[in-house]
Amino acid sequence: MSKFTAAEIRRQVERFLPKVLKPSRYLGSEWNAIKKDWDKTEVHMAFAFPDVYEVGMSHLGTRILYHLVNSYPEFLCERVFAPWVDMEETMREKEIPLYALESFQPLQEFDVVGFTLQYEMSFTNILNMLDLAGIPMRSEERGIDDPWIIAGGPCAFNPEPLVGFIDFFLLGESEEQLPEVLRLIAEQKTNPLPRRDFLVRVAQVQGVYVPDFYHVSYKDDGRIESIRAEEGVPAVVEKAIVADLDQAFFPTNPVVPYLEIVHDRMMLEVMRGCSRGCRFCQAGMIYRPVRERSQETLLRQMEELVRSTGYDEVALTSLSSGDYSCIQPVIESILEKHGDDGVGVSLPSLRVDSFDVNLAESVQKTRKSGLTFAPEAGSQRLRDVINKGVTEENLLDAVETAFKKGWSTIKLYFMVGLPTETQEDIDGIVDLAKKVANLGTKMGRRNITVTISTSFFVPKPHTPFQWEPQESKASVDLKQRYLREKLRDRRFKYNYHDVKTSYLEAVFAKGDRRLAPLLEWAVKHGARFDGWGDQFREDIWMDAFKEFGVDPHFYANRVMDYDDILPWEHLGSGVTKQYLVSEHHRALHEAKTTDCRHDECSGCGICQARGVQIILKG
Structure with missing residues (x-):
C-alpha cells in the first residue's frame, strides 16, 4: 500500500508543479474528464500510456478504452502518462509515487494497470512507470495487494521482451474482451482464487495471452527449439475482433485537454483494417479485415462530438481514409452541416493512387497547408516488391493537379533499407523529388517546397518481411548521407529517422523473452523515452548487451528461415503463415497482389478462419 493518500499527493504536487515544464500535463480536471466515486465502483483501472501526455491524449485507442470502461457503472477508469524527466526527478526526490490524473490516487491502489503497447521504444517507460509507482x-515479486499489470496494442503481437513484467496481454480489439477481463477481476476481488487458477480463467477469454502457461526452449545456436502450451490454454492465442463497427462503442464526449496535444482535434474512426497488402506494414496485417462505419453512424457521432467538445476540426481516421467507400459524401455532409460554424475536416493520409483533388480542396478550404504522399520507394521495381501499388505516373498526376489548384508544399515519405534495395532505388528517391519540384516550377508555382522524409525499414512480426534482416546501420547511414548531399537545393528539405533507434526497435520487434533481463537492467541504468532523440542513450544499451552477452545482430540482422520457430509463433493475427510465406515469395519475384476489396480473395485466411467479413458501406 502507498504511504501517501490521494489528498497528500495532490497537495505536494500542487506546490512544485509551477516549476516543471508543462504543468497541465499532471493536473487532470479537463473538460469531459470522468471522476467516479472510488467507493461506489467494484474495479478500479488505471489506463497507462507509456509516453508524455500530449502523445497519449492524441491516441484514439486511449479515448475509446477510457470512456468504454467508464460506461460501465461498476468500473472506474483513470488515466496516467509517463512524466517527463523533470517531473520524474522531482517526484523521486520527494518520494511521491506515480498517480492517476482524475483522483490523484497512487497507481498502487488500483486493481489493474493497463498499458498500451504502441511502439517498442516505449518498453523502458513501462518498467520505469511501474518503478515510479x-x-x-x-x-x-508482486503480492496480493499489488495491481494486475496487463497490456495490449500492436506490440502485444510480439510482447516476448516484456514477459516477466506483464501478467497477461490482450491481443486484438479490446472493446469486448476488456470488460470481460474486468468482470473476472471483480469476481477475483470478491472470491479470491490462487493466482494460477485466476490466470487459467482469464486465459479462456478470446485474445488473452498469459505467458506463464507457454514454455520456450532454445537450440544451441540461439534459435527457438519449441514453444509449448500447457493443458487448458489454446496452443495459439487468436486475436479478438469487433465484427460490426456500427455496433461498437465509440466515445462522442472525449476529454478536451488544456494544453495543445499532437493531434488536437475531434476524431471520427471511419473504418478499421486495410487490405492494400503493403508487405512491410504490420498494421495492415494485424487489423484485418476491413470494416467500415456507415455514413449515418458517423454523422450522428459528428453531431455529438461538436456539441460536447467545441473543437473546430475533425480528423477522419483509419489506416487509409481515402479508401473509405463513403469518404466524399461524408465530408460533404459534415461541411454542409457544420462548415458555417467554422468546422473543418482533415484526412491524416491520402494515397497517391486514390488522390482526388476535389477531396483535398474540400478538406483544406481555408488554407492550403501542404499535401503528403508516401511513395515509400524510389523505383517502380521496389514499389512492386513491397506491393505499394502506386506508380510514378500516379504521383506526378496527383502533384500536377495539386500545383494547378494552388498548392506549393508537397511532402514525400520514403523508406530506406527495404529488402532487395539497390543504389538505383536510392537514386530514384532523388529523381522523383526533382521531378516533383520541376513540375511545380513548370506549372508556375513560386516558393515550392518539397520535403523528403526517409525512415529506416524495421522488419515487423506478422508481415511478409518478418523473415528479412534489417540492413546494417553503417550501410543505411551511408545512404542517408548520400541523399543529404544529393538533395542540397533550396527547394528541398530532407528529414531522416535516427538509425540507432531504428536498430534497437528492430531488436525488440523481433526479440524474445531472453531480452527481458537486459531491458530491466537498461531501465535501472537510466534508459527511458528511447523514442525521443534527445533522451536516447545508445551507450546504456550497448553496455546492456555486453553485460548479458546478447548479440543484438542476432535479432535485427539475421536472415530467418521459414521453418524457424518465431518468438510470436503462438500468437495469431488471423493472417496465416502460409499467406505470409507466399507474399514473401511474391515480393522476391516483384509480383503484385491485388486488393481483395475490389478483386478476388487474396487468401490471407482472416475471413474464413474467424467467420468475419469485409464490410463496405459505399
Missing part, C-alpha cells in the same frame, strides 16, 4: 517490476 512503487509496484515491483517483476510479476513474481
Whole structure:
C-alpha cells in the first residue's frame, strides 16, 4: 500500500508543479474528464500510456478504452502518462509515487494497470512507470495487494521482451474482451482464487495471452527449439475482433485537454483494417479485415462530438481514409452541416493512387497547408516488391493537379533499407523529388517546397518481411548521407529517422523473452523515452548487451528461415503463415497482389478462419 493518500499527493504536487515544464500535463480536471466515486465502483483501472501526455491524449485507442470502461457503472477508469524527466526527478526526490490524473490516487491502489503497447521504444517507460509507482517490476515479486499489470496494442503481437513484467496481454480489439477481463477481476476481488487458477480463467477469454502457461526452449545456436502450451490454454492465442463497427462503442464526449496535444482535434474512426497488402506494414496485417462505419453512424457521432467538445476540426481516421467507400459524401455532409460554424475536416493520409483533388480542396478550404504522399520507394521495381501499388505516373498526376489548384508544399515519405534495395532505388528517391519540384516550377508555382522524409525499414512480426534482416546501420547511414548531399537545393528539405533507434526497435520487434533481463537492467541504468532523440542513450544499451552477452545482430540482422520457430509463433493475427510465406515469395519475384476489396480473395485466411467479413458501406 502507498504511504501517501490521494489528498497528500495532490497537495505536494500542487506546490512544485509551477516549476516543471508543462504543468497541465499532471493536473487532470479537463473538460469531459470522468471522476467516479472510488467507493461506489467494484474495479478500479488505471489506463497507462507509456509516453508524455500530449502523445497519449492524441491516441484514439486511449479515448475509446477510457470512456468504454467508464460506461460501465461498476468500473472506474483513470488515466496516467509517463512524466517527463523533470517531473520524474522531482517526484523521486520527494518520494511521491506515480498517480492517476482524475483522483490523484497512487497507481498502487488500483486493481489493474493497463498499458498500451504502441511502439517498442516505449518498453523502458513501462518498467520505469511501474518503478515510479512503487509496484515491483517483476510479476513474481508482486503480492496480493499489488495491481494486475496487463497490456495490449500492436506490440502485444510480439510482447516476448516484456514477459516477466506483464501478467497477461490482450491481443486484438479490446472493446469486448476488456470488460470481460474486468468482470473476472471483480469476481477475483470478491472470491479470491490462487493466482494460477485466476490466470487459467482469464486465459479462456478470446485474445488473452498469459505467458506463464507457454514454455520456450532454445537450440544451441540461439534459435527457438519449441514453444509449448500447457493443458487448458489454446496452443495459439487468436486475436479478438469487433465484427460490426456500427455496433461498437465509440466515445462522442472525449476529454478536451488544456494544453495543445499532437493531434488536437475531434476524431471520427471511419473504418478499421486495410487490405492494400503493403508487405512491410504490420498494421495492415494485424487489423484485418476491413470494416467500415456507415455514413449515418458517423454523422450522428459528428453531431455529438461538436456539441460536447467545441473543437473546430475533425480528423477522419483509419489506416487509409481515402479508401473509405463513403469518404466524399461524408465530408460533404459534415461541411454542409457544420462548415458555417467554422468546422473543418482533415484526412491524416491520402494515397497517391486514390488522390482526388476535389477531396483535398474540400478538406483544406481555408488554407492550403501542404499535401503528403508516401511513395515509400524510389523505383517502380521496389514499389512492386513491397506491393505499394502506386506508380510514378500516379504521383506526378496527383502533384500536377495539386500545383494547378494552388498548392506549393508537397511532402514525400520514403523508406530506406527495404529488402532487395539497390543504389538505383536510392537514386530514384532523388529523381522523383526533382521531378516533383520541376513540375511545380513548370506549372508556375513560386516558393515550392518539397520535403523528403526517409525512415529506416524495421522488419515487423506478422508481415511478409518478418523473415528479412534489417540492413546494417553503417550501410543505411551511408545512404542517408548520400541523399543529404544529393538533395542540397533550396527547394528541398530532407528529414531522416535516427538509425540507432531504428536498430534497437528492430531488436525488440523481433526479440524474445531472453531480452527481458537486459531491458530491466537498461531501465535501472537510466534508459527511458528511447523514442525521443534527445533522451536516447545508445551507450546504456550497448553496455546492456555486453553485460548479458546478447548479440543484438542476432535479432535485427539475421536472415530467418521459414521453418524457424518465431518468438510470436503462438500468437495469431488471423493472417496465416502460409499467406505470409507466399507474399514473401511474391515480393522476391516483384509480383503484385491485388486488393481483395475490389478483386478476388487474396487468401490471407482472416475471413474464413474467424467467420468475419469485409464490410463496405459505399
